[in-house]
Amino acid sequence: MGQQAGVAVGTSEWGADDQLGALNRLSPTVRADVLARADASRVYDLSIDYFVGMPSFQGAGDPSYQIFMSHTPQGTAVDNLNGVGESVNRHVCYSGDVIFMYTHTGTHIDALNHFGIDGRIYNNFDVESNLGSRAWTKGGAEQIPPVITRGVLLDVAGQHEVACLPDSYAITVEDLEKALGATGLSLNEGDVAFVRTGRMSHWPDGSKTLGNPPGVSLDAARWLTAQGISIVGSDQECVEVGPSEHEDNWLPGHCHFLAESGVPMIELLNLEELAADGVTEFCLIAAPIRLRGASGAPMRPIAMALRN
Structure with a gap:
């Protein structure tokens, strides 16, 4: 603590009415390429199932499933x-x-209206004009299109040669660069970047999968968005490290990804099988339930390794 996050609401380069943010970077050309190269002999389900008693955010006052x-x-x-x-x-x-259930239960995607700064969400939509009595009229989960694109796994836990990173480990830019370097790949514009901490190796033990998560530092979050990604995801509950390292913001990574950069976040991914099989580049197929105005929605991401 002690540092200032310095996160600000971002203005979309795609115009004043834009509600897609970084999802504008999804490319039909890339979609066609990854579908053509996808190895359908092995399909990886990156989601978790929903059941009564599953780990969720009831400790923060949200209803359990x-x-x-x-x-x-x-x-x-x-x-x-x-x-x-x-x-x-x-x-x-x-x-x-x-x-x-709470819309952020289980494997889900955070919509751009989930976090904002000083009463405004991404692209400067303010609460006075755009937040109704039931839901936002801008930036909701229904705006997120079906995602079919290239995904890259950054296995930080694997690089540290541990099953799971320690609680509250702040993933650095160097960690991400090493994990990416180990794949022999680069992150291209419009890619989806998934960061593995190893937390899903403990699922469904809530005492080990939720709370004080290892995750990306704010610097690492900024490095990821600088690569031009369309979506970020992780195998824990908030992608970023917790608790916050910044005294002025309790979830600065959320504010940076969602409000500043327009990058949706997928949380509580199961990346264990991908990592075990050494799959670092894959065709990702994913779509949320189209909950109008919702700040998040369940998602079932599917991955298939890419042939060269």
């Missing part, structure tokens, strides 16, 4: 709410359910 059945085969036969009669309802076993 809940699922309730709204229809069961026996109940439908008794209630006959559909009016078709008991014999038909006993013949046709009907089940239905309802879920209730």
Whole structure:
């Protein structure tokens, strides 16, 4: 602590109405290339499943994941709410359910309205004109298009030869450069950069996967966005290191990625299989649920290694 983050709201280079930010860098040419080179013999699911009792942010006052059945085969036969009669309802076993959760539960993407500075989010949309009683009218999860592009894995835990980085380890620019150098790749404009800390090796033990996360320092976050990436992601809950190293901002990385640079963030990725198989360059296919105005949404990212 003691340092000042010095993060400011960014103005989009794509115009005053832009709500995509760095997602404008997604290229149809790159999309076609990665789909053509994708090795579909092995598909990596980078998401986690949702279940009652899963680690989440209830410690910060957010609701835990809940699922309730709204229809069961026996109940439908008794209630006959559909009016078709008991014999038909006993013949046709009907089940239905309802879920209730914080939009940042499990593997999810942060939309650009998730964090702002002094009442404004990315591209200077202010709360007075753009925040309704239920949701933002700008920068919501519904703005995020399907993502099909090149992904690069920066395995920082692997470079340190540990299963998981220590709590609150601040990943440096040098760490990222070494991890990237080990792949023999470069980060290109529009790429998605995934940073592995090893936290998912402990999932679903909430005592080891949430709280005091190892993650990117603010300098490392700025190095990543300087590469022209479209999205950043990590295998822990906030991409950045926690607690904050800056006395004026409790999540300066969020403010830099989202509010200053317009770079959405994917959190709680499962990168263990990718790392174990040495897959550092891949075709990424991912899309969030289109929750209008929401500050985040569940996402199921899929990866396939790229052929040369």
